[in-house]
Amino acid sequence: MTQVFGFVLSLVLTFAALFVALKTSLSFNAIIWIIGTLAVIQAALQLFMFMHLKDGEDSKAQTINILYGIFIAVVTVAGSIWVMSFGM
Amino acid sequence: MSANLNTALPLEYQTEQNRMNILGFWIFLGAEIILFATLFATYSVLSTRFAGGPTQNDLFEIKGVMTETILLLTSSFTCGLAIYEMHRGNKKGLLTWMIITLLLGAGFVGLEINEFITYVHEGATMQTSAFLSSFFVLLGTHGLHVSMGIGWAVMVMIQIVKRGLTPVTARKAFIIGLYWHFLDVVWIFIFTFVYLKGMVS
Known part of the structure; x- marks a missing residue:
């Protein structure tokens, strides 16, 4: 079911962003680009899997x-x- | 309401009026994106203007932020399940998942209010610095949206209880669902560009 898949993927993306931001020693700019990308992916996920933009x-x-x-x-x-x- | 029912479609898309309302709501969401964009722009520009007051690192606590994030994310998921049950014609399932969604949403608002009270007690008010003014306006606007969404959803649920699942009530439930998911999308960006960014630097 796409809802469950979307939810699990959202959780994974959220914790990945948390890990990258607080547990790695990358440069500030690198971290912002990575977590920004993760946020955009997660927003797209909500838009297509939960909101069914294409329906x-x-x-x-x-x-x-x-x-x-x-x-x-x-x-x-x-x-x-x-x-x-x-x-x- | 238009009598031209197209029963091949899901309930919320069955009448012309419904399709127009849903399209109209997507256009409203486009305007909401821009509303929040202006607040994000303001925050981004002012986020390092502390005026001698506390910084992000002094204030933010990851545990509370993560709890708020998980609550809202889960509520977006249960809201999706509510609409899924609606498409199966299961009114009870729709209402049950809606109630769970709203309880999670209320938990989120409660935690956020608590967070704001803590900040104010630490001497971080809206008047302290440009950073905090823009912070409270951005977060407050989002929190107000969630609070109003709870009130709106309760009214839609009352209509569903009274009138059952019709193309009209299904359309209303579908639209509040879109609104609720949208608020989670906004939160993803607040979580990333306000909280995580603030704790990195």
């Missing part, structure tokens, strides 16, 4: 809308960090 006859519109939301989110967050990093 329904409007799945194309749903997917485009969510992708657009993510695009704006990335621009907002990355853009803010980038702009505010000047002069520091």
Whole structure:
């Protein structure tokens, strides 16, 4: 059943992120990239396995809308960090 | 409500109105992504402005954070099981898993409130520093969403008890399910980019 599989995988990803962040001695940047990637994978898992983004006859519109939301989110967050990093 | 029932589809997709409502809710979730993105951006920019106050390392405790994370993650799973039971036409199963979901959600909110109270007692209030202002606004907005979700889900459950599983009540249950999973998605990013990141540096 996809729900159980998704749940177990989410737990594994959560504990993997915890381990990488607190139990390894990698550089700060390496850790942020690794746990960031794990977070994105887990978010995608929720979106497809629990929320069934691809279901329904409007799945194309749903997917485009969510992708657009993510695009704006990335621009907002990355853009803010980038702009505010000047002069520091 | 539209009389054109397409009984080949799951209950929540059977009427045109339902399909429109579900699409509309996905568009709302797109706007929610952007709402939280602005708060994450604010936090990311201000997260090192301590104004002489406590830092992430002084405040965060991994045990409480992990408990909150597991509670919310499990509630997202049980919410998925509730919708799964709904698709099998099992009203009792739907309600049972919904109640478990809400208890886990309430546990999460309780722990979070407790965490905030602890911080304030340690002298870390919203007014202490830019870091803490943005922290409390981001976490508070998420916690408020979870709290409102609990109230909303209770109202949907009352309707299901009173009216049974119809295309209308099934659509409402499905939409609160989407909302609940979405809140877990937001938490994954809070867990990663607020708590774990804060404890690394």
